[in-house]
Amino acid sequence: MRVLLVEDEQPLATYIAAGLRKHGSAVDVAHDGQQALDKCDITPYDVVILDRDLPVVHGDTVCRLLAQRGSARVLMLTASGAVSDRVDGLTLGADDYLGKPFAFSELVARVRALARRSTPARPPVLRAQDVELDPSRRTAERDGRLLSLTPKEFGVLERLLAADGAVVSAETLLDKVWDEHADPFTNAVRITISTLRRKLGDTPLIETVTGAGYRIAP
Numbered sequence: 001m002r003v004l005l006v007e008d009e010q011p012l013a014t015y016i017a018a019g020l021r022k023h024g025s026a027v028d029v030a031h032d033g034q035q036a037l038d039k040c041d042i043t044p045y046d047v048v049i050l051d052r053d054l055p056v057v058h059g060d061t062v063c064r065l066l067a068q069r070g071s072a073r074v075l076m077l078t079a080s081g082a083v084s085d086r087v088d089g090l091t092l093g094a095d096d097y098l099g100k101p102f103a104f105s106e107l108v109a110r111v112r113a114l115a116r117r118s119t120p121a122r123p124p125v126l127r128a129q130d131v132e133l134d135p136s137r138r139t140a141e142r143d144g145r146l147l148s149l150t151p152k153e154f155g156v157l158e159r160l161l162a163a164d165g166a167v168v169s170a171e172t173l174l175d176k177v178w179d180e181h182a183d184p185f186t187n188a189v190r191i192t193i194s195t196l197r198r199k200l201g202d203t204p205l206i207e208t209v210t211g212a213g214y215r216i217a218p
Contacts, residue, residue: 001025001115001155002176004045006036006062007077008054016049016107023108024138024151024158026179033057037065043180045072046115049107050094052078060092067093073114077102112136126161128216131205133161142200152177153196156189160206160216169213 003025007013010031017027028043030036033054040048048066052059059076066074076094090097095117096110112135116124126133130143133154140147140157149157155177159168170189174182182188193214197206207215 001046001111001158002043002179003027003111004030004036004039004043004048004072006030006033006048006054006059007051008032009051016104019104020108020111021151024154025111026155026177028180031055033059033062036062039180040066040069040072043175046176047111048072048074049077049111050074052076060088063092063094073117075107075110075114077107109136126158128161128165128218129205131157131161131200131216133158142205145201147199149196149199150192152188152192153199156192156196160214163215165215165218167209167213167215172213 001024003020005013005017005020005027007016007029008031013029013031017029020027028039028045030039034056036048036050036054037057050059050063050066054062059078063074063076066072073095074093076097077100078097079100095114098107098110124134124136126135131140133140135158138154140149140154156173159173159176173189174184174186178188193206197204200206205216207217209215
């Protein structure tokens with residue numbers, strides 16, 4: 001899952017980004033509204049976590065513009081927690097609203113719920129052949145055997161399963177599972193696919209489609 005965190009308080013942004021990464025998300029960070037809009041022009045994010053009181057371009061304006069584009073789900077994260085503020089945020093086009101302070105587990109759950117509302121919607125548990133992956137519980141099994149996966153391995157497997165048999169390019173995997181600091185010429189995807197295949201076991205599951213990418217046959 002690719003997430004953009006827009007928060008002008010840098011210590012808080014660092015804390016939230018680190019926590020989301022531990023839960024398997026690829027997180028980019030913007031510290032003002034214009035940075036957020038610029039990043040969204042370049043990258044198709046699954047979820048944007050948006051502080052409301054932002055410098056340069058106010059969070060309300062950013063929210064309205066992102067809602068017009070319809071390219072990402074928006075979670076407003078702000079200290080303005082009154083009912084009228086929540087209503088205003090949702091009216092501007094936010095998909096969800098969470099006031100500060102917040103429980104981190106709730107933030108993670110809300111981000112995942114928004115990602116599931118993407119088009120087409122994902123099922124809560126992803127399955128193909130004898131593999132089952134539960135994004136909420138962060139568990140993956142093959143033939144009843146629990147898999148011990150790194151966050152990147154988990155993210156790659158999740159993307160391949162969500163594709164429902166379609167080919168996923170290495171560029172898409174790099175874009176959705178890694179963050180903006182990833183080198184576009186890196187072999188990280190190939191290495192991660194290799195280690196993931198080894199953990200999945202001897203019976204082949206992930207197919208390489210020459211010149212196109214990877215797929216898991218449904």
